[in-house]
Amino acid sequence: MSENRIVKTAFIGLGARGVPTLKLLCSLEGVLVTAVCDKYEDRVQNGIDAVKEVAGNIPFGTQDYKEVLAREDVEAVVICTDWNTHIPIAIAAMEAGKQTAMEVCGAYSIDECYDLVKAYERTGIHCMFLENGCYHEHRLALYHMVKQGVFGELIHMEGAYAHDLRSEIGHGLENRHYRFRNFQRRDGDLYPTHDVGPIAKMLDINRGNRMVALSSFSSKARGMHEYMVANYGPDHEYAKINWNQGDVVTTMIKCANGETICLLHDDSLPRVYSREFKVQGTKGLYVDYGKWEDQRLFLEEDPAKPVEEVWRDFSAEFRDKYQHPLWRKVKRENMLGGAHGPIDELVLRAFIESVQRGIAPPIDTYDGATWMALTALSEQSVAMGGAVVPIPDFTRGQWIDREPAPRSIYALDDICYELFDEQDVVPCKPYED
Amino acid sequence: MSENRIVKTAFIGLGARGVPTLKLLCSLEGVLVTAVCDKYEDRVQNGIDAVKEVAGNIPFGTQDYKEVLAREDVEAVVICTDWNTHIPIAIAAMEAGKQTAMEVCGAYSIDECYDLVKAYERTGIHCMFLENGCYHEHRLALYHMVKQGVFGELIHMEGAYAHDLRSEIGHGLENRHYRFRNFQRRDGDLYPTHDVGPIAKMLDINRGNRMVALSSFSSKARGMHEYMVANYGPDHEYAKINWNQGDVVTTMIKCANGETICLLHDDSLPRVYSREFKVQGTKGLYVDYGKWEDQRLFLEEDPAKPVEEVWRDFSAEFRDKYQHPLWRKVKRENMLGGAHGPIDELVLRAFIESVQRGIAPPIDTYDGATWMALTALSEQSVAMGGAVVPIPDFTRGQWIDREPAPRSIYALDDICYELFDEQDVVPCKPYED
Numbered sequence: 001m002s003e004n005r006i007v008k009t010a011f012i013g014l015g016a017r018g019v020p021t022l023k024l025l026c027s028l029e030g031v032l033v034t035a036v037c038d039k040y041e042d043r044v045q046n047g048i049d050a051v052k053e054v055a056g057n058i059p060f061g062t063q064d065y066k067e068v069l070a071r072e073d074v075e076a077v078v079i080c081t082d083w084n085t086h087i088p089i090a091i092a093a094m095e096a097g098k099q100t101a102m103e104v105c106g107a108y109s110i111d112e113c114y115d116l117v118k119a120y121e122r123t124g125i126h127c128m129f130l131e132n133g134c135y136h137e138h139r140l141a142l143y144h145m146v147k148q149g150v151f152g153e154l155i156h157m158e159g160a161y162a163h164d165l166r167s168e169i170g171h172g173l174e175n176r177h178y179r180f181r182n183f184q185r186r187d188g189d190l191y192p193t194h195d196v197g198p199i200a201k202m203l204d205i206n207r208g209n210r211m212v213a214l215s216s217f218s219s220k221a222r223g224m225h226e227y228m229v230a231n232y233g234p235d236h237e238y239a240k241i242n243w244n245q246g247d248v249v250t251t252m253i254k255c256a257n258g259e260t261i262c263l264l265h266d267d268s269l270p271r272v273y274s275r276e277f278k279v280q281g282t283k284g285l286y287v288d289y290g291k292w293e294d295q296r297l298f299l300e301e302d303p304a305k306p307v308e309e310v311w312r313d314f315s316a317e318f319r320d321k322y323q324h325p326l327w328r329k330v331k332r333e334n335m336l337g338g339a340h341g342p343i344d345e346l347v348l349r350a351f352i353e354s355v356q357r358g359i360a361p362p363i364d365t366y367d368g369a370t371w372m373a374l375t376a377l378s379e380q381s382v383a384m385g386g387a388v389v390p391i392p393d394f395t396r397g398q399w400i401d402r403e404p405a406p407r408s409i410y411a412l413d414d415i416c417y418e419l420f421d422e423q424d425v426v427p428c429k430p431y432e433d
Numbered sequence: 434m435s436e437n438r439i440v441k442t443a444f445i446g447l448g449a450r451g452v453p454t455l456k457l458l459c460s461l462e463g464v465l466v467t468a469v470c471d472k473y474e475d476r477v478q479n480g481i482d483a484v485k486e487v488a489g490n491i492p493f494g495t496q497d498y499k500e501v502l503a504r505e506d507v508e509a510v511v512i513c514t515d516w517n518t519h520i521p522i523a524i525a526a527m528e529a530g531k532q533t534a535m536e537v538c539g540a541y542s543i544d545e546c547y548d549l550v551k552a553y554e555r556t557g558i559h560c561m562f563l564e565n566g567c568y569h570e571h572r573l574a575l576y577h578m579v580k581q582g583v584f585g586e587l588i589h590m591e592g593a594y595a596h597d598l599r600s601e602i603g604h605g606l607e608n609r610h611y612r613f614r615n616f617q618r619r620d621g622d623l624y625p626t627h628d629v630g631p632i633a634k635m636l637d638i639n640r641g642n643r644m645v646a647l648s649s650f651s652s653k654a655r656g657m658h659e660y661m662v663a664n665y666g667p668d669h670e671y672a673k674i675n676w677n678q679g680d681v682v683t684t685m686i687k688c689a690n691g692e693t694i695c696l697l698h699d700d701s702l703p704r705v706y707s708r709e710f711k712v713q714g715t716k717g718l719y720v721d722y723g724k725w726e727d728q729r730l731f732l733e734e735d736p737a738k739p740v741e742e743v744w745r746d747f748s749a750e751f752r753d754k755y756q757h758p759l760w761r762k763v764k765r766e767n768m769l770g771g772a773h774g775p776i777d778e779l780v781l782r783a784f785i786e787s788v789q790r791g792i793a794p795p796i797d798t799y800d801g802a803t804w805m806a807l808t809a810l811s812e813q814s815v816a817m818g819g820a821v822v823p824i825p826d827f828t829r830g831q832w833i834d835r836e837p838a839p840r841s842i843y844a845l846d847d848i849c850y851e852l853f854d855e856q857d858v859v860p861c862k863p864y865e866d
Contacts, residue, residue, distance in 0.1 A: 152659075155652045155702060156681035164742065215648040215819050219588050220691025222715050226585075230736035248589035248713065250695050252683050252819065258653025262683050262695065269588060270733035271718055272742045280681065282655050285704055287722055289729060290744065296722060300703035303663035309597065309705045311723065386648050386685065388819045 007355050010035035010074040010098070012065050012089060013081035014043040016177070017103065019050050021080055025348055026054040030356060034073045035060040038081075065089055069096040076355045078130075078348075079103060082178045087112045087372075090127045091119040101128040101351040101361070102368065104193045106375020110392055113369040113376075117394045120365040128351045128361035129368030131197035132343035133275075134412060135350075138295065139198035140324035142279050142286060143412055146202045150299065150322070151281030154203060158278035159195025160264035164271050166227040170238070179267075183245040187218050188379030189265040190245065193371040195275060196253075197363070199261055201412055202279065206366045207402045211261070211391045214253045216378040218246030223268035243268075251378050253391070263374075292319065326410065350410035359406040369394045440788050443468035443507040443531070445498050445522060446514035447476040449610070450536065452483050454513055458781055459487040463789060467506045468493040471514075498522055502529035509788050511563075511781075512536060515611045520545045520805075523560045524552040534561040534784040534794070535801065537626045539808020543825055546802040546809075550827045553798040561784045561794035562801030564630035565776040567845060568783075571728065572631035573757035575712050575719060576845055579635045583732065583755070584714030587636060591711035592628030593697035597704050599660040603671070612700075616678040620651050621812030622698040623678065626804040628708060629686075630796070632694055634845055635712065639799045640835045644694070644824045647686045649811040651679030656701035676701075684811050686824070696807075725752065759843070783843035792839040802827045 009031055011022045018038070026033050036047030036059050044061040051059045060071065068074060069092055076099040079089050083105035093100040107113050120126055133139060145151060169179045182190060203209050221243040228238040247268045253261040264276060277288040284299035292315035300307055312318070326346060329335075335342045347363075354361040373392060381389050393399060405411055442464055444455045451471070459466050469480030469492050477494040484492045493504065501507060502525055509532040512522050516538040526533040540546050553559055566572060578584060602612045615623060636642050654676040661671040680701045686694040697709060710721040717732035728747035733740055745751070759779060762768075768775045780796075787794040806825060814822050826832060838844055 153655055155655060156683075156699070166736075167739070213818060215650070215685065215821070217648070217685040217687050217693050219693040222586055222588060226715050227736055246691075246693075247715075248693055250589075250685050250693055252648065252650040252685060254650050254819065258679075260650050260652040260679075260681055260683055266589070266713075269713065269715060269718070270731070270736065270740070271713075272729075272731045272744050280699075280702065280704075282659050282680075282702060285702070289720055289722070294729070294744065296705075296727070298703070298705045303599075303660055303703065306600070307703070311705050311727065385646060386687065386821045388648070388821075 004030060005356055006030055006032050007076050007352050008032050008034045008073050009076045009078060010037065010068045010071070011047065012037040012068060012077060012079050013103070014038040014047040015080070015082075018043075018080040019046055021078070021103075021344060021348070022047055023050050023054050024344055025078060026051050028345070028349060028352060030352055032057065033059050035062070035068045035071055037062050037065050037068045039063055066092070069093055069098060074098060076351070077101070078351070083182070084108055084178070087116050091115060094119045094123045094125040094127060097123070097125065099125060099355045101130050103130050105372065106190050106192060107372035109376050110373055113373045113394060114392070117365055117369045126354070126360050127365045127368060128354065129193070129363045129365075129371065130347050130351065131193050131363055131371070132347045133194035134197045134201055134363060135326070135343040135346040136198065137324075137327050138288065138292070139277070140327055140412065141319070141322045142277070143198065143202055144324040145322050146279065147413070150283065151279055151285070152283030154259055154279065154281045156260050156262075156278070156280040157199045157203065158262045158276060159199050160266060160274060160276035161191045161194050162264055162266040162271060162274045162276055164269065164273070165267040166223060166270075169224060169268065170227055170231065183224060183243055183268065184241055185244055186379060187244045187246055187249070188216055188375060188382045189249045189251050189263060190375055191265060191267070192251070192263055192374045192378070195263050195277070196261070196371050196374060197367075200367065200371060203255060203257075203259055205255070206370060206395055206399045207404060208399065209255055209257045209259075210393055210395075210399045211253050211370065212256050213388050213390050214251055214374065214377055214381060215386050215388045216249055216251040216381040217386045218382045219248040221246050221268070223247045227268070246382070249378065249382065251374070251381075286314065346410060350408070353408050353410050357408060359408060362405045362408065362411040364405065366395050437463060438789055439463055439465050440509050440785050441465050441467045441506050442509045442511060442785075443470065443501045443504070444480065445470040445501060445510060445512050446536070447471040447480040448513070448515075451476075451513040452479055454511070454536075454777060454781070455480055456483050456487050457777055458511060459484050461778070461782060461785060463785055465490065466492050468495070468501045468504055470495050470498050470501045472496055499525070502526055502531060507531060509784070510534070511784070516615070517541055517611070520549050524548060527552045527556045527558040527560060530556070530558065532558060532788045534563050536563050538805065539623050539625060540805035542809050543806055546806045546827060547825070550798055550802045559787070559793050560798045560801060561787065562626070562796045562804065563780050563784065564626050564796055564804070565780045566627035567630045567634055567796060568759070568776040568779040569631070570757075570760050571721065571725070572710070573760055573845065574752070574755045575710070576631065576635055577757040578755050579712065580846070583716065584712055584718070585716030587692055587712065587714045589693050589695075589711070589713040590632045590636065591695045591709060592632050593699060593707060593709035594624045594627050595697055595699040595704060595707045595709055597702065597706070598700040599656060599703075602657060602701065603660055603664065616657060616676055616701065617674055618677055619812060620677045620679055620682075621649055621808060621815045622682045622684050622696060623808055624698060624700070625684070625696055625807045625811070628696050628710070629694070629804050629807060630800075633800065633804060636688060636690075636692055638688070639803060639828055639832045640837060641832065642688055642690045642692075643826055643828075643832045644686050644803065645689050646821050646823050647684055647807065647810055647814060648819050648821045649682055649684040649814040650819045651815045652681040654679050654701070656680045660701075679815070682811065682815065684807070684814075719747065779843060783841070786841050786843050790841065792841060795838045795841070795844040797838065799828050
């Protein structure tokens with residue numbers, strides 16, 4: 001297959017996240033969006049308009065995703081629907097022989113994660129999990145450092161989805177947003193994949209390592225109630241909602257190779273957006289409270305010599321040194337990307353590249369199933385007062401010997417190719433700033 | 434009793450922590466050290482010399498703590514021995530009718546924590562737990578803010594004992610330091626009280642709230658082995674030690690009133706010393722990675738208005754505003770304190786004040802038992818793969834209605850008294866900088 005051919009792609013799910021992602025997809029070289037779909041009629045029209053605006057063509061539009069999957073002019077499908085329809089639509093797409101990509105979410109049950117994996121194993125078609133967090137500039141720099149051994153052997157990792165989403169949750173009914181209902185009924189780490197995705201890639205989860213068990217503790221729920229009282233008044237029906245979702249859910253994970261991970265889900269209190277990311281190994285550690293200037297690094301140069309215990313400014317001293325080649329490319333090409341900047345573009349390009357080249361995507365079905373499953377497992381653990389629950393091995397033992405993901409331009413592995421085709425792979429020189 | 438009278442005090446345990454603390458104690462107004470004790474003869478002499486040097490008198494010296502407890506010229510006892518003799522000596526001191534204070538450590542069993550509490554209940558003599566972390570400038574400022582409602586209702590707290598102690602652990606045998614053996618045999622949060630102490634005080638633990646359950650996960654152990662290889666060579670006997678203690682132990686705690694706490698024990702990897710303290714409530718949060726300049730604050734002014742999500746520099750903007758009255762006093766009086774600065778002096782003064790005035794100390798037997806017990810519970814949880822274990826209620830139900838600790842100059846409560854005696858209590862005006 002040629003890596004430059006056009007991939008005829010359908011886009012399913014045209015809400016607040018869908019339309020900007022669709023526009024970005026339309027703008028990419030090698031993509032022709034031939035069909036759009038949403039269960040709401042108004043949104044189907046928004047999707048058609050978006051494609052027309054960006055790419056000039058008028059795609060097929062429908063409220064029934066099965067019509068999309070039946071079309072011959074659809075080779076690949078991007079799914080951006082609500083959380084609880086991601087997996088059934090993905091499985092249907094794989095069964096229909098369409099190369100599939102799915103926006104992120106957490107799973108509602110372990111069984112549906114197994115179903116997703118079985119659909120891949122039955123059809124041979126991967127479902128790429130569009131975890132843009134893996135492509136974040138800071139996390140890719142850290143991945144680059146981890147793979148070069150800068151931190152030594154990894155010991156402990158932390159990450160958070162720490163994001164004040166009260167206005168999104170609180171106005172969710174008007175927006176048809178699923179967090180509004182999910183936060184009322186569920187209690188657990190509802191959205192772990194942005195933090196655990198990059199961590200899992202650094203720890204080689206599903207390729208020589210795996211997550212084996214977790215425990216989740218959930219705090220009381222106060223944030224949404226106080227928000228509703230302040231914004232709608234104490235007598236409004238919204239002020240009378242009982243919110244089950246604890247404001248802060250903490251999850252600890254143990255890995256087969258002995259590393260620990262601590263995740264936070266923290267969406268319903270006032271705060272500064274932050275990933276609270278930590279990478280800790282035998283040679284040093286990195287901590288992060290948000291922007292470049294909130295990142296600190298400590299590296300030990302020689303364990304036989306005493307060192308001065310001083311945080312170093314990651315941004316000023318190390319940003320350029322450890323910039324991932326993909327991000328050098330982003331800056332060289334002035335890539336603007338989508339709603340979340342170039343990370344959306346990188347993750348979509350990775351999907352399209354894998355379709356063009358007929359290779360497994362860098363974030364594959366096993367990755368998606370494993371990361372999504374953490375939500376259902378976290379809910380189980382919280383429901384049992386923090387009881388430890390085992391994390392399934394969705395690879396059924398393959399993780400022990402699985403090879404690294406295929407090399408490609410948009411893979412996470414930091415092999416920056418100036419030229420790339422199947423015959424002639426030439427790693428480029430590091431980018432000169 | 435007069436609050437200015439001299440308290441005749443004995444000091445037991447004269448190691449690397451003991452002697453500087455003894456010197457500090459000798460220097461305090463209202464204290465006469467009449468006896469010193471250590472199981473090693475050389476240290477007894479060091480103790481006698483220290484008292485003579487600082488205070489001028491020559492105290493009784495012995496290797497047998499029972500001789501100290503039998504003396505009539507000893508009213509109070511400060512215990513600074515190795516971890517596993519704190520509680521038995523404290524109980525013996527209480528039984529002998531001596532007002533007792535004990536340096537910090539974690540417990541080896543739950544039973545010994547109950548024994549400590551029962552000794553108090555039988556004798557009426559408290560054992561003050563000398564947790565200097567409660568008196569730290571930053572933590573007292575936060576306590577002050579919490580009690581003024583700055584953070585709203587507390588939801589989630591974090592703290593760490595994150596301290597590169599490899600050289601101390603690694604040279605422990607020569608130093609007779611207990612960490613050397615403890616790290617080889619145990620696995621859990623061996624030293625939680627510096628972080629959980631201030632958190633427990635902010636959350637009113639044992640006075641209207643309590644910690645009900647915990648789960649601990651321990652990482653692999655690599656740091657000490659790598660340190661030994663680097664410092665002694667791969668063939669040295671120290672390089673062949675099997676270390677059981679995981680490099681990073683993460684502990685989650687749930688409280689009766691719904692708050693969650695996450696603690697880290699991280700002593701055997703290269704790092705910058707940090708408390709990684711977090712206070713998160715319904716109105717904002719504080720995060721800390723070490724020094725004043727590494728502290729960030731976010732406060733929501735009005736939940737009905739959108740706010741700019743920007744960390745504010747705690748040091749520059751809030752340090753003076755929220756300085757605790759005790760620390761205004763420290764700075765006014767240019768208090769220099771002991772090995773860890775004024776915090777050692779504040780905690781010792783609090784003990785002496787409670788003896789002089791015949792009142793319960795600000796950190797009492799129930800507090801000490803509860804905080805120390807976390808170590809034994811963490812070991813149990815780690816041993817069972819992170820299983821949730823219940824945290825005993827050492828107050829046996831009293832926590833529901835217990836009154837706040839008595840007001841005193843060196844209590845944590847921020848009532849700064851210019852003048853203080855039992856008849857005439859006059860809260861002072863806030864200190865004018």
